[in-house]
Amino acid sequence: MTPDAINRLVAQLAKLPGIGEKTAQRLAFHILRSPPEYARGLASALTEVVEKVKLCGRCFSLHDGPEGTYCGFCNDPRRDDKIVCVVEGIADELAIERTREFKGRYHVLHGVLSPLEGVGPEQLRIRDLILRLQDTPIEEVIVATNPDVEGEATALYLTRLLKPIGVKVSRLAQGIPMGGDLEYADQATLARALASRRDL
Numbered sequence: 001m002t003p004d005a006i007n008r009l010v011a012q013l014a015k016l017p018g019i020g021e022k023t024a025q026r027l028a029f030h031i032l033r034s035p036p037e038y039a040r041g042l043a044s045a046l047t048e049v050v051e052k053v054k055l056c057g058r059c060f061s062l063h064d065g066p067e068g069t070y071c072g073f074c075n076d077p078r079r080d081d082k083i084v085c086v087v088e089g090i091a092d093e094l095a096i097e098r099t100r101e102f103k104g105r106y107h108v109l110h111g112v113l114s115p116l117e118g119v120g121p122e123q124l125r126i127r128d129l130i131l132r133l134q135d136t137p138i139e140e141v142i143v144a145t146n147p148d149v150e151g152e153a154t155a156l157y158l159t160r161l162l163k164p165i166g167v168k169v170s171r172l173a174q175g176i177p178m179g180g181d182l183e184y185a186d187q188a189t190l191a192r193a194l195a196s197r198r199d200l
Contacts, residue, residue: 006028006029006032009031010028013027031139049192054067055068056073056074057070058070058074059106059107060107060108060128061090061093061106061108073093073097073105073127074105078103079094079103080103081105082137082138082139083104083140083141084104084105084107084129084132084138085102085104085105085106085107085143085144086107086129086141086144087109087144088108088144088145088146089108089109090108091122092144093108104140104142107128107129107132109145112146112153112171113154114150124154126158127157129158130161133162133165133167138167139167140169140170141158141168143155143159143170143171144171147174147194150162155171173196174189174192174196175189175190175194188193
């Protein structure tokens with residue numbers, strides 16, 4: 001018996017990842033209870049994102065500059081052009097950036113290899129990475145895909161593709177998290193930690 005406008009809003013919100021129907025209802029009613037300016041601001045922000053945000057022509061991150069321009073990461077002259085960190089998505093890029101440890105450039109794949117879902121190399125920004133390596137003298141590519149089946153398959157594929165070019169390919173170290181206890185770590189994590197050990 002709820003109005004159609006609310007039903008449509010709930011249906012759209014429920015399409016967001018990680019949002020079920022009940023959460024979508026709570027969000028819809030929150031928007032309805034808020035001042036009208038909040039809903040207008042939300043609608044305006046959504047429209048602006050769709051109309052203004054685009055992919056960077058070099059690293060395929062996001063930016064809102066004029067067409068044909070590059071993102072802030074690519075335009076920053078303080079960053080090291082010789083190191084490129086390859087990530088699955090924008091969220092991974094931002095997570096690495098929050099560490100304030102990486103000073104190189106990025107390349108966003110926008111996914112990982114997943115044959116079961118029909119995602120092959122053609123659906124990712126792998127060809128663009130190869131072209132970039134041919135145009136720019138890059139010394140190291142850090143593969144920072146997730147340590148799951150698809151991420152590992154993508155890392156292996158990229159390694160086999162990039163090694164013959166003569167560029168150094170490295171992988172993020174994996175293992176025991178800071179503050180973790182060895183007794184609670186699973187076998188795969190412990191094995192990876194042993195394999196990724198380093199000198200002190």
